[in-house]
Amino acid sequence: MSALTALLRIHGLSKSYEEAGQRRPILRNVDLEIQPGEFIAVLGSSGSGKSTFLNLISGIDLADSGEIWLQGQNLVTMNEAERTLFRRNHIGFVFQFFNLLPTLTVLENVTLPAELRGTPLKQAQARATELLAQVGLAGREGSFPDRLSGGEQQRVAIARALSHDPLLVLADEPTGNLDEETGAHIMALLEQLTRQAGKNLIMATHNLENARLADRTLRMHEGKLVSEPARP
Amino acid sequence: MKRTALAPSLIKVGWRYLLTHPLQSLLMLVGIALGVGVAVSVDIANASAAQAFELSTEAVAGKATHYISAGPLGLDEQTYVALRTAGLELPMAPVLSQLVTSPQLGDAPLQLMGIDPFAEQPFRSYLANDDQDTPSSALGAFYAIPGAVLLSTDMAEQYGLSEGSMLELNINGMALPAMVAGLLQPRDTLSAQALQGLLLADISTVQEFSGRLGRLERIDLILPSANRDAIIADLESRLPQGAVLLQSESRNQSVEQMTTAFRTNITALSLLGLVVGVFLIYNTVTFSVVQRRQSFGTLRALGVSSREIFAIVLGEAMLVGIVGSLIGLGLGILMGRGSVALVSQTINDVFYTMTVREVSLPTQSLVKGALLGMLATFVAAIIPAWEAAKSPPRRTLSRSQLESVSRRTLAQASLAGALLAVASAVALARLNLQLIPSFGAMFGVVIGAALVAPFIMQVSMPLLARVLAPLIGPLGRLAPREVSASASRTSPAMAALMVAVAVTIGGSLMVSSFRASVVDWMEVILRDDVYGSVAGASISEPQEAIAPEALERLQTWPGIEEAHYLRNVMVDSPYGPLMLAANNNPDDGEEQVYFEAEGTGTEVWQAVQNGAVIISEPLANRLELGLGDNIVLYTPDGPRDFPIAAIFSDYTSSRGNITLWLDNYRAIWGDQSVTAFSAVVRAGTDVDAMVAELQRELSSEQLLHIRSNSTLRAESLSVFDRTFLISSALHIITTNVAFVGVLSAMLSLQLEKQRQMGILKAIGLTVCQIWSLTLLETGLIGALSGLLALPLGYVIAQVLLGLINRRSFGWTLRMHFETQPFAEALLVAIAAALLAGLYPAWRASRRSAANAMRFD
Structure with a gap:
């Protein structure tokens, strides 16, 4: 597959943080290309820079150097407001700690990204209801997040990540806060829905079982992103 | 697609937070409502008094x-x-x-x-x-x-x-x-x-x-x-x-100027209540931002712009601000009735006789009050809203970084505060500021000090932890560290309490110094044993003539050694009507406190007997006349210059008066009336018995009010105390607003720390120790606020005494230092803070460790 058809192209990406007066490099000159519809798993131990990598791709954080091209737009040259709009329109997020908004109902949480994108409310609600049914939460639309279990909250988060039809879904340890069985269900659901919607998924995880579902597995090691050999 | 309005769900994020945190929202409402209520009630009282003045002027002068x-x-x-x-x-x-x-x-x-x-x-x-x-x-x-x-x-x-x-x-x-x-x-x-x-x-x-x-x-x-x-x-x-x-207009100008100064004073005091309210709002909004750092982080990650986060935070604060302001308007109208009574009482006692039966409800006061409430909310909420908005998504998610941002902001605010306080103090000391700029500069000192206070807290709490830990164990170390570590919430509460307490100290010290000056002054000027005037006449400047028969009987009354007469009367002058006080007391020269004089008291009085006058300090200040100048009065022979032999201290009225020799007055104006008398009684006479007898015997034709020296002093002081009732009421309300601020801050802190409290309980802290820890934290905030309020209160008192009083009423007052207002204020600060800690302590102690630890 050629670079011309790539959905995401990352070149020479570096990031470091200051710690006790010294710069600690997190990412060193990372290069990556992702083709449309691809599911990538990024493996690595805690503190290896997986979350930082996702934050840079989403524009939440800024790289020290390098380029991030998504659908012909370079995130690195965008200002804060442009990155926010970009994230609003093209990125879906699934967090380890679900991060649902406690003051919004399940339906409102899922509707919000589409609303932000400017989708008419009725249309956004219809899409959200459909997604909630797909994640098995039909009938729970009016509940507030504190009434849901961890697994249910993460299902809402998955529905939210897809509700505004993003180009790319980023999942940061999506099962890290769930028991094994629930985690497996959630992972299956995430994979199924993103593939079904034809979306790209980049998932940071340290769970090898989850990584097995990906089309490609990369490992973050000493700030470099290296390809894992294909597993049987 | 570019959006300009907030998404409906984002609006829900804002207002549902208010609904799900009713206590916080309520406390913020109370803060705004009280602040606006006080400002509106004072404005209504002022407007009613001003309107009554205008209408009575109109009724009496008409279109002349x-x-x-x-x-x-x-x-x-x-x-x-x-x-x-x-x-x-x-x-x-x-x-x-x-x-x-x-x-x-x-x-x-x-x-x-x-x-x-x-x-x-x-x-x-x-x-x-x-x-x-x-x-x-x-x-x-x-x-x-x-x-x-x-x-x-x-x-x-x-x-x-x-x-x-x-x-x-x-x-x-x-x-x-x-x-x-x-x-x-x-x-x-x-x-x-x-x-x-x-x-x-x-x-x-x-x-x-x-x-x-x-x-x-x-x-x-x-x-x-x-x-x-x-x-x-x-x-x-x-x-x-x-x-x-x-x-015609010259007749009322001076009275109007002085009542305007009085009204400016109480308006400034009422605005201080609102300043304290601003800290409370800031505190509540900051807490709401801190508590929702994760939600804001999520929103930012989902693509919500900083502008939208800013709008959410500011919008919900403004919603509470609008509702609080509306409640404040209602409260102001209710309190207005009481304020009108206090304000008109003071104006009646001090300036002129006025009837304010109608409480006017000027639309202007209501609009001004509502705008003030909303402006105060806006000013208080804009910083936390801006901080919530400017934080990048990652940082919004991190609590420790938020506190570190907060500490950095505090450092910057402290520096700005120090500069503001110093600049304002220099302006007060060096520039000859008028009344409103003087108040502005005083507010500058107060707000500057409030901004520096959190920095002092940051420095002092770790030191305090070192002192308290050996004395009371781990709680002594934990409490100060908690106060310091939660600076974003404890600082505004501390600043608000400090301002309120300092204002109370400043006000009390000003009033007690003023009162002491009046007592000292009365000691010098009131030397006779018996005083009399027509019943119902003004206690300080009686203008109703006493029947000559009563005076004749007084002269020959057994036991009276010497009788003195006084004629108080308004005379016209190029400066408007002025109050003359003509007396025939040969020792009056010695019975005055001189501000400036040519020679001794006896020499001054000799000059007065020869045709000069002495004028009171407020009059000298108002007309900008000094020793050696002449004052022009209209006499039956036309305008006449009177040389000024001395300027004397006088607290009878802020309008000021001119004292001259009674014989000279009679010769010039041809008026033989006497409006008050005093008498020295022979040694060994029972003064009270004589007063009772004189009251009975001399009042057969004309009702007189005859008092002993001590009764006159007591009556004068009760008028004085009544004059400051409204100031005391305003101080109490300001302290209440600050109390609500501390309560709000402590509740916020305890909610924030539920997980930590759960851990402490789990590792063995008893219910009693949870109470102790919470109350120790609030007590420390109260004690530090109280301590920092002491010097600030002293500065406020100095400004009120040395500048504001002089600009407003023409009096120069000296500080009579008393420890009582300081001790009381310190106790009030600690008590208010401890009281504010009771409910949070109760909540913390009741929550089970397991439940508390589940909280995130």
């Missing part, structure tokens, strides 16, 4: 542009006749007024105004026959029946009177019969208010009642603007010796 006056004895009524028949074709009306009280009219001071109904129409609207305001039958009775008076229908209704009702009027201590001859039907609310406190009678009736037969107080005139100078010259050429033609 000028008036002719002739000093204490008034004008001969023949002057009016002569002018009327001179073919001048100018509207003119004679007036003779008199203060009266009546048991049938609530014993409140009323203005009995003697007029000529046929001349009135162009001047005062209430007798306009063409509008059918007054029934012609009433006007008939007005002339025909002796003692006939007219009053408004509102007053008649208020006191259950009707046409034909009999009244007893107390004039100069004498009870005289009068009759309601008719009722004036005001054409609108304003006319109704103008007529409150006013009785009308034919001029001959008032002449008879006041014993001034054939005399007029003044002749009102309406002079056309065209060719006015020529008309004035013509009129002046026709006036008899001693009569002067003056502008």
Whole structure:
């Protein structure tokens, strides 16, 4: 597959943080290309820079150097407001700690990204209801997040990540806060829905079982992103 | 697609937070509502007083542009006749007024105004026959029946009177019969208010009642603007010796200036309540941002822009601000009634007799109050809203980074605060600021100090932890560290409490210093044993004449060694009417506290006996006159210069007065009246018994009020204390707002720390220790606020005493340092903080460890 058809192209990406007066490099000159519809798993131990990598791709954080091209737009040259709009329109997020908004109902949480994108409310609600049914939460639309279990909250988060039809879904340890069985269900659901919607998924995880579902597995090691050999 | 409005779900994020945190929202509402309520109530009181002043001026002066006056004895009524028949074709009306009280009219001071109904129409609207305001039958009775008076229908209704009702009027201590001859039907609310406190009678009736037969107080005139100078010259050429033609507006200008200063003072005090409220709002909004850092982080990650986060935070604060302001308006209207009573009482005691029965509800006050509340909310919420908005998504997610941002902001704010405080202090010390800029600079010092206070807390708490840990164990280490580590929430609460307590100290110290000055001053000036004046007259400047028979009897009263007379009277001058106090006490030179004098007291008094005058400090300040200058007064012989021999301290009135020798006054003005007397009694005489006897014997014809030296002092001090009631009330409300602030901050802290409290419980902290820890934290905030408030309170008192009082009322007051206000304020701060900690401590102690730890 050629670079011309790539959905995401990352070149020479570096990031470091200051710690006790010294710069600690997190990412060193990372290069990556992702083709449309691809599911990538990024493996690595805690503190290896997986979350930082996702934050840079989403524009939440800024790289020290390098380029991030998504659908012909370079995130690195965008200002804060442009990155926010970009994230609003093209990125879906699934967090380890679900991060649902406690003051919004399940339906409102899922509707919000589409609303932000400017989708008419009725249309956004219809899409959200459909997604909630797909994640098995039909009938729970009016509940507030504190009434849901961890697994249910993460299902809402998955529905939210897809509700505004993003180009790319980023999942940061999506099962890290769930028991094994629930985690497996959630992972299956995430994979199924993103593939079904034809979306790209980049998932940071340290769970090898989850990584097995990906089309490609990369490992973050000493700030470099290296390809894992294909597993049987 | 570019969006301009907030998504409906984002709006829900804001207002549902308010609904799910009812206590926080309620406390913020209370803070705004109290702040706005106080400001509105004071504004309503001020507006009502100002309107009453304007209306009474309008009622008395009407549309007159000028008036002719002739000093204490008034004008001969023949002057009016002569002018009327001179073919001048100018509207003119004679007036003779008199203060009266009546048991049938609530014993409140009323203005009995003697007029000529046929001349009135162009001047005062209430007798306009063409509008059918007054029934012609009433006007008939007005002339025909002796003692006939007219009053408004509102007053008649208020006191259950009707046409034909009999009244007893107390004039100069004498009870005289009068009759309601008719009722004036005001054409609108304003006319109704103008007529409150006013009785009308034919001029001959008032002449008879006041014993001034054939005399007029003044002749009102309406002079056309065209060719006015020529008309004035013509009129002046026709006036008899001693009569002067003056502008009507000059009569009320000085009183208006002084009451404006008084109103500015209480407005400033009420605004301080709102300043404290601003800290409270800031505190609540900051907490709401801190508590939702994760939600905001998520929103930012989902693509919500910083502008939208800013709008959410500011929007919800403004929502509470609007509701709080509306409640505040209601509260202000309710409190307005009480404030009107306090303000009008002070104005009556200190400035002039005024009736404020109507509480005006000016739209302007309500709009101003609502805008103030919203502006205060906006100012208080904008920083936390901006901080929530500017944080990048990752940082919004991190609590520790938020606190570190907060600490950095505190450091910057402290630096800005220090600069503001120093600049304001320099401006106060070096620049000759007027009243409102002086208040502005004082606010600058207060707000600057409030911004520096959190920095001091950051520095002092770790040190305190070192001191307390060995004394009371781990709680002694934990509590100060918690206070310091949660700076984003504890700082505003501490600053608010510090400001409130400092204002209370400043106010108390100012009042106690002022009171001590008055006590010291009375010690010097009140040396006689017995004092007397006409009953119902002003305690400090009685102007009602005492019957000569009573004075004759006093002179020869057994046990009286020496009697002194005083004549208080307003005389006209180029500066407007001025109060003269002429006395014949040969030792008065020694019985004054001089601010500036040429020579000793005896020498000064010698000069006074030779024709000089001494003037009080407020008058010297107001007219910018000094030692060696002359003061011009209109006398029956025309304008006359009086050399100023001394400037003396005087707390009788902020209008100021001129003291001169009684014989000189009598010789110049030809007025033999005496309005007060004092007497020295022989040693060994029972003063109280003599006072009782004099009161009984001398009051047979004219009711006098005779007091002993100690009673007069006690009465004077009670008037003084009454004057400052409104200030004390405002201080109490300000402290209450601060209390709500601390309560809100402590609740926020405890909610934030539920997980930590759970851990502490899990590792073995007892319920009692949870209580101790919480109360220790609030107690530390209270103690530090109280301690920092001490120097700030002292500075506020210095500014109030040295600058504000001088600018407002012309008095220079010295600080009488007392430890009591400081000790009380420190206790109030600690008690308020401890009290605010009770509920959070109770909540923390009741929550189970397991539940608390689940909280995130």
